[in-house]
Amino acid sequence: MITLTELEQNSGFSVAMIVLGEIKNDYRVIKMAESLSELGLDVHIFGVSGNPSLSKQVTGTIGSVKTTIIPDISSDLPDSSCFWDIWKYKKQSSLTILWPLISRFNPDIIQTNDFDTLEIGGIVVERFRKTGKQVKWVHDIHNYTRGMDFENEEMSALARLDEENHILSPDLLLTVSEKISSKISGDYPLSNNPSVILSSPLRERRISDNNTIRSSLGLSTKEKLIVYCGNIDHSTGLLAVVDAISMMDGGTHLAIVSDCEERYLNDIEGLSDEKGCSDRIHTMSFVNPDEVANFIKDADVGIHPINRSTNSDFSLPKKVLEYVFAGLPVVTSDCQTISEFVKDWKIGEVFESGKPEEIVRALSKVISSPKKYSKNISEELLHLHSWEHNKHKIAESYFQMIEEISNNSGKERIFGEISGVENGLLNGWVMGLGKGYSKCFLEISCEGELVSSVNLDPKKDLSRRQQISDKLTWKSILPNSHYDGKERKYSAKIRPWDIECESLSSRFSMGVKKPVSGEFYGGQEQTLRGKVSVFSEMIDSVEVDVFYNQTYICSHMITSPSPGTKTWSREFIVPLPRVFHDNKLRRFRIRFSEGGGELEGSPKLVKFPRRRVQYANSINQVQIENLMPGGGEWGVPRGVENQGKFGLRLEKYCFSIGERISLECSGIRDQELDISLFRIGYYGGKKCRPIRSWKNVDCESGSLVKFKLGTDFLPGTYHIVAKDKEGKRQFVPFCLFSPDSNSRILAIHPNIANHLFHTWKDLDFEKISYLEGFENIEDSLTKIQIANRIEESRSGSYPFWVLNATHWLERMGLCYTSISDDELHHNPSIAMDKDVIVFLGNSRFWTEEIHRIVGHQLSTGGKVAILGTGMGEQIVDLDKERMASLNFSRNEYRSGVPLSENWIETNSPVIFDGFVKEPIEAAIITEEEKVAESIVIKGCWDTVKVPKNAEKSSLIKFEGNNVSAGNFSIETCKIIFENNAQILHGGFESWSESLDNHEISQILYSFLTGKKNSKDNSNTLIDEAAAKIAIDKWGAIPGVEGKKNRKLVRRVCILTALWKRNELSKLVLSHYRRMAERMSGTLDIELVAVGSDEESERIADELNVEYVHHPNNPLSEKWGRGLEECMNFNPDVVMTVGSDDLISDSTLVSLCQKVSEGRMVVGIKDMYIIDQNDRTLNYWRGYSGNRDNETIGMARCYSKEILEKIDFNLWKGHQVNKGLDRIATSVVSQYGNFPVNSGAETAVDMNGVGYLFGHIGYLLEEIGGFAVDIKTEENISKLSDYGVMTSSSLESSINLLRESLGNETVDELLVILGDELSEG
Secondary structure, three states: OOOHHHHHHHOOOEEEEEEOOOOOOOHHHHHHHHHHHHOOOEEEEEEEOOOOOOOOOEEEEEOOEEEEEEOOOOOOOOOOOOHHHHHHHHHHHHHHHHHHHHHHHOOOEEEEEOHHHHHHHHHHHHHHHHOOOOOEEEEEEOOOHHHOOOOOHHHHHHHHHHHHHHOOOOOEEEEOOHHHHHHHHHHOOOOOOOEEOOOOOOOOOOOOOOOOHHHHHOOOOOOEEEEEEOOOOOOOOHHHHHHHHHHOOOOEEEEEEOOOOHHHHHHHHHHHHHHOOHHHEEEEOOOOHHHHHHHOOOOOEEEEOOOOOHHHHHOOOHHHHHHHHOOOOEEEEOOHHHHHHHHHHOOEEEEOOOOHHHHHHHHHHHHHOOHHHHOOOOHHHHHHOOHHHHOHHHHHHHHHHHHHHHHOOOHHHOEEEEEEEEOOEEEEEEEOOOOOOOOEEEEEEEOOEEEEEEEEOHHHHHHHHOOOOOOEEEEEOOOHHHOOOOEEOEEEEEEOOOEEOEEOOOOEEOOOOOOEEEEEEEEEOOEEEEEEEEOOOOOOEEEEEEEEOOEEEEEEEEEOOOOOOOOEEEEEEEEOOHHHOOOOOEEEEEEEOOOOOEOEOOOEEEOOOOOOOOOOOOOOHHHHHOOOOOOOOOOOOOOOEOOOOOEEEEOOOEEEOOOEEEEEEEOOOOOEEEEEEEEEOOHHHOOEEEEEEEEEEEOOOOEEEEEEOOOOOOOEEEEEEEEOOOOOEEEEEEEEEOOOOOOOEEEEEOHHHHHHHHOOOOOOHHHHHHHHOOOOOHHHHOOEEOOEOOOOOOOOOHHHHHHHHHHHHHHOOOOEEEEEHHHHHHOHHHHOOOOEEEEEEEOOEEOHHHHHHHHHHHHOOOEEEEEEEOOOOEEEEEOOOOEEEEEOOOOOOOOOOOHHHHHOOOOOOEEEEEEEEEEEEEEEEOOOOEEEEEEEEEEEEEEEOOOOOEEEEEEEEEEEEEOOOEEEEEEEEEEEEOOOOEEEEOOEOOHHHHOOOHHHHHHHHHHHHOOOOOOOOHHHHHHHHHHHHHHHHHOOEEOOOOOEOOOOOOEEEEEEEOOOOHHHHHHHHHHHHHHHHHOOOOOEEEEEEEEOOHHHHHHHHHOOOEEEEOOOOOHHHHHHHHHHHHHHHOOOEEEEOOOOEEEOHHHHHHHHHHHHOOEEEEEEOOEEEEEOOOOEEEEEOOOOHHHOOOOOOOOEEEEHHHHHHOOOOOOOOOOOOOOHHHHHHHHHHOOOOOEEOOOOOEEEEEOOEEEEEEEEEEOHHHHOOOEEEEEOOOOOOOHHHHOOEEEEEOHHHHHHHHHHHOHHHHHHHHHHHOOOOOOO
16 A cells, blocks of 8 residues: 555656646646645646737746646637537637647646536546546536626536536545535535645745835835735626725725736726726736735735625635735625634624625724734634645545555456347446446457447446445447347456456347437538437437547537437537638548447538637627617507407417428408518517518418528517508417527427417316316317417417516526427427526426426426416327327316316425406515515416425515405415425416516526626627627627728718609709719719609609619618619718708718728718798707617618628518618618717727727717708608607798708708798
């Protein structure tokens, strides 16, 4: 046996430490490496540089420890809207560079550090073990991942997923605090608690007497100095400290010692400028970690203001100990472990996190008598928390592993067996491994030829099953040629010890059907794609290996959507590292890891285009989508229902990207309908965005419109609205999902319940289910068609159950996927790997498959939210034709008894408790007090019983009294299980309609995201969205100003559309013709008019204006035809003006100058309006509210770049006569030009030319311009439509008009108005 002394003398063993970050800034990793080196181990740290200028790997040393730093490739990430791909790509790309380096070092032990290295560590260890090297794996847990306050929910979900997939595999776990150790042990079935090694400072440290923080800042001893040392991010809490400093006297200073991202320092500097204390806020770079305590010793107080989270509650950060070792009192936020430490040792004060007033109180108290606290910094305190004291635990932790490597101990206890063949799988077992060996493997041979290998992971598999015995069963797929019915002799060896397994039979037959098949599709975007199909309930996962020629690249695990299913199939996507993204053709192979057989279609020649530089930000597609301008008639208000005159039908409710939709109608054949398609979201409160529209659609054939749901459709909820000529409307909703979605939230629409409730015209299913019973209609409870054929104008209970929840999800900017319950039944894989499954509305009617999905979600520690009532009390059978039947096999239905009485006898944790047909009012009751406002409750409600292995937490209550319901009390609660799985249950059917209430909204937001409060950061979102779109759709580099300017605007097309009002049309064309002549020296102006009658054409010809003929209806196509004509003139800018709009020369010149500066869409915000009837000139300030930044329709200028991007078609797919400006705004927003104020544009570089993304509006006064709209009796829009204006008489405004438009134009205008006015 190796003794600790022998280990310290010279072990001869090597350790590779992996860090995804700068090595020099990771004090804990460096100190652990130095301590291991002192024990005689050969230690090499492999890290990733945060320096963007580093382009190649750099080797060096820190003391006796060798280091290798590779470049940070995070600037070359895939689509930043999906953090799943970013996370995967970054790790795989780092692994591509790190693996050859680590392989050459050939370590005996791998130590990974923090959550982001877990997956890399698992792959590296597995690769070594496949070669027969019994490498050991140590993982050091720096943070409690489930409790970390990440900047976005996807990052949080992915970190947790990595931990769940790999935390059971390391041979040894270390961590930084007892609380994290206990919590991790409670979360996972570990054989031993993680060993605790504090992140402590050195007691014996370097002395540099002349270099202290106070002297570096030039502050006298009279001035009070508060110091913060460490990293800075959104959770650090320093902004509250800056706020607090501004409230204290002018002699109090804050020094921040940190090397952090510039954006966080900018936030601090901006706030200090705003608060007027910038001269007292000092920022300094990091000093050597061993010199920190000596450097800050002449400060007065050390502060640790971190915001509270589960992770910060469990940690004792090194920076706090640095303050103590410097002899400073500590002021800290109320995080549990830190505050207990400060209070127990009486070395400082605690404040409530995030509250500046509390910080002022705590600081003032300590500053007034610092010796009261510093005197308690005892020798005992310093000794117990020093690195010298804690580093011996490293030797103790490593000792057992070194012994196992040396002696290969326990080999004699290992044995195994080949048991037989079942369902096409060769199977057997291995014993004696216990949990001390991680990921050994089994080699299977047939008559001397290696045919398969099976990974054995007793540490993971035995722990998960919580078995007392260490018997580990295995099963293996073999190559295709073995499934021919013939008997063969098989043998198996346990590697790396070459232990032969016994065999129960000399020969086995594998049968004639292989239980797994696969297909390799090829490459798409940055990934390889394919599909596996499984025909055995014994196989819940299949692993495939990817090769370039014969060189192994990576492995990919495909997991069953529902474990235990007899047959299942899933498509898979494997992202590839950037080294393959060079537009070169390569031969890729994909093989099954077990059995070694290649997938059908393998090998394939694939090439990937060079990847553009990407911009990693946190915005997701839902957030970007809801920044688009919204609006339109997406619903059916009271009084405009079609009242059964016609019906709309879709073949189903839920569609996948790539499918085609066919809308059919019934009830009418000789009429025309206007059809509109809307996406449902938030859109600044407008609740929808128009996507397409069709006018005057003939109903004769019964088929209205057909279209494909291509990749330009964002998954979510959509409405198709039909309107007849009387204005009567009906809508039919549908749900669109993507099978490849990596969103962490899945929202389930209750399509089954909606059809059960609304299939029969004369049957009140709701009332019968809850109150009466089905005595005379039991036969009606079978073969109910679940499609999308509800005849009601508002599609049954859909608005009641689904609509408001959808608005809320989009308003919160959550990345989610929607699917209907009937579609989920047939596609259960959609629910795999989701953090939260959310059921909307009535959840009483579930299939057995949905029950399995929910059971799997809870058994794996996931979350389920019921935003309504029920939890699958009534089983529904659903066949392939989507015919539903109520299933009473568990409890035979009792004739004449309501279904709700049957449900009480099930094992559901929820129990039906009441039902009302008409809405009733209920008061909201929180833990503290009754909330002033009330909500409306409709439908049924439940009570919740707590399962044996769980506890219930009441979140909010609703109480009221009603004649039909009596006194009632309903609660929204959370059920928490032992494995940390959770159920949020709303309690009543209309729960989602109450999400406008802040208390209820925050309950759901916190449950879905793990965050306490949602944040309104719309301005930041617009900038992030524009930057992301600039990359994805333009190939631009955001945040960088181009080296050269866009060329000056020279060619301008002024586009107008003519209709009737011939005298006014002639005036407008004459005005712009004269403008073109006046400005011919600076601008080449071409006039384009699109008209619909002969007189318009005659006027255009007379004035030498380019004319295009097109019908007046729909107007969108008319304007679109004119814009298409403008393309022939190759303009730098196209300006749109109405046939009653006049602008000054200065307006055009100023707007063209704005485009020359790099803007793509500009216009004006305000205008004057001449009212012919009242003889007044009115000033209108422009849009207000959510449209405050938007330009008006007159004088909008579109640059050549944006017009070419949209193929000179702003209204493609829209057949409308109004709302053209809104549609155009939406289209340019999709290409990054959101309405923003001047100065808020997003600077980008495209091929060295600088552009400013944004749709920018200017007030006429800002640009020295003038614009006027002339309202006559024939105008479509009336003066009253514009809201508040200031008015003056036309007579008093003549001089203004002449100065702005010219005498000829004004003279012609007065003739049209019929006025003989004196000069005002």
